[in-house]
Amino acid sequence: METLELQNKQINELRQGEAYEPLPGEQQYSKKFYIESYGCQMNFSDSEIVASILNKEGFGATRNAEEADLIFVNTCSIREKAEQTVRKRLTEFKKYKTNRPGALVGVLGCMAERLKSKFLEEEKLVDLVVGPDAYRSLPALVEEAQSGQKAINVLLSRDETYADISPVRLNSNGVTAFISIMRGCNNMCTFCVVPFTRGRERSREPKSIVAEAEDLFSRGFKEVTLLGQNVDSYNFIQEETGQTITFARLLELVAQVSPELRVRFSTSHPKDITEDVLLTMARYENICNYIHLPVQSGSSRILQLMNRTYTREWYMSKVDQIRRIIPECGISSDMIAGFCTETDQDHEDTLSIMRYSQYDYAYMFYYSERPGTLAARRFEDDVPLETKKRRLQEIVDLQYELSFESNKKDVGKTYKVLIEGESKKSEQQWMGRNSQNKVIVFPKNDQDLQKGDYVWVKVEECNKATLKGQMVPAMA
Structure with missing residues (x-):
């Protein structure tokens, strides 16, 4: 299972006594x-x-x-x-x-x-x-x-995908939306509960996915994120033709809805993301150059205990392949500190694979044993909490450095940005993201723009989390 922006906790509410805008309808x-x-x-x-x-x-x-x-x-x-x-x-x-x-x-x-x-x-x-x-x-x-x-x-299903249900977009910015393309997970990562709580993988019928993307675009949405526990294992066999639709083909079908509709996806399992997916991304300008590629650990020994089914060297070669086919691709990751039996050397291996991969950002946690998982049944949670926290802090500190270095490389570059709304800090600034999923903030400059518009922005400065720039004339 991949964590899909684990612990990116949001609360769809405003506390008692605070003013709030009514939801549509x-x-x-x-x-x-x-x-x-x-x-x-x-x-x-x-x-x-x-x-x-x-x-x-x-x-x-x-x-x-x-x-x-x-x-x-x-x-x-x-x-x-x-x-x-x-x-x-x-x-x-x-x-x-x-x-x-x-x-x-x-x-x-x-x-x-x-x-x-x-x-x-x-x-x-x-x-x-x-x-x-x-x-x-x-x-x-x-x-x-x-x-x-x-x-x-709480019965699990072998075929439920909710393909016929049109989601109500809660707290939507009217610009970006999620589209679920599959449910469940067949990977039995030993630390993860998802195969037990969400069941086996089943892929949604591609026509319904494309239709949902078309409907969203017709209603003014400009970006969709295709969601699955492991999108790269998407596999749908069409009954009428016997044709197999892979994730690469599905990605292409959604990209063809309109060149003005950006397409993202989450999450990829390193063992399943194919060259076909990367080549499809490179072929379509509106498929964003960004991949969330969770590594979890940089130690081949720990990866084996996690049942991740790849080695340290194999993961690094996958990063090399991404960089070769999509040179400007943004890559993020997940890391778990203090998994069962993890040594100082295992931890150093994680730090070194972070340096090798040069992640733009990451989701980082210390290991928390979950009842019912394979790890809970097979292994002793033997790394002291103090050690877990120390190692996690070292991972966090390193990622801050990597994120800052990555952002500094963008200073002076110009990016196509999709405006998502006003900056949280100022009504006089827009906030949007580039293809690499980086947040860019820039002044409105009294131009007649609105959410959902594309603009070109030249980056002038940055911090660890955000790029800052100025709008410039559209690039050819």
Whole structure:
């Protein structure tokens, strides 16, 4: 399983007493639901599917949990800290029910799948528990819970992809959107719970994916991110022709929707990303030059214990291949510090592969044993917490250096930027991203521009996280 921007935690809400903009269509419904999403991009995509299902049942989305008839937390089980955060939020939401009789609280997603009846019986924090393959049953489960019964459905599916459901874009900027292309994971990385909480891989019918991209573009969206636990293993056999659609072919089909529609994808498993994918990226200007390529560890010994199915040298050769075919490609990664039996030398191997790969940025964590995983059954979590934290800090410090060095190389260069909105720090500045997924901030200069426009920006300065520049005339 790949982490899909692990712990890039967002909370789809504003706290009590703060002003908030109503969600689209919020005022049209007398009944309201609220969703808070944690963890990976797939969870946020799933929340949009849930929103669509609930809309059809007469519930409108709200950003204010205290006025909601249904409160859901879409959960992540990948790290212990994420589960602790969810438990704390559920305790807070349970109190809301005192002031709103009849309100229901539910858990969605990976924690629902992993913990099942624990929330209902032992902790009594929730009224509904719904796994990631059971969202179609939400209307019946809500009805069951409203009658006073505890409602649960965590059955995994071999074929559910929600291909026929048009997601409701929650908290959308109207410019970028996720498209789920597959569900589940067949990789049995020993540290990961996803194969147990999201089931086996199944790919969504390509026509429905292209149709969703076309619909988004027709509504003004200018960028889509194709999502999967491991997008490179996407594989769909068309019944009418027997033709196999690979990820490279799917990527091409989505890119052909319009040259004005940018295409990204996440996440890639190093063992599965093919030369065909890289050549397709190089062939289409609107397929972004950016790959998230989690390494997890730079030690071949640790990689074997993790069941990553590649060696240190093999990973480095994959980085070389990417640099050769797409010289300007941005690469990011995931690293886990302190996996079982990790030595100082193993840790040094991780630092050295970071230097070799020259990551633009990374998601970095220390190992957190998850119950039910292969690692929990096979290995002792024997690296002291203090050591894990020290090694993680060294990884973080090195990545800060690499990110800063990468950004400094961009000073003086000019990039095509998709405007996503105003800068968080100033209404007088736009914020957007270049093809390499780097954030660029630049003055508006009183030009008649809006979100979704493409502009050319010359980078003049930078810090570790952001490029800063000025708009320049369009390049030929």
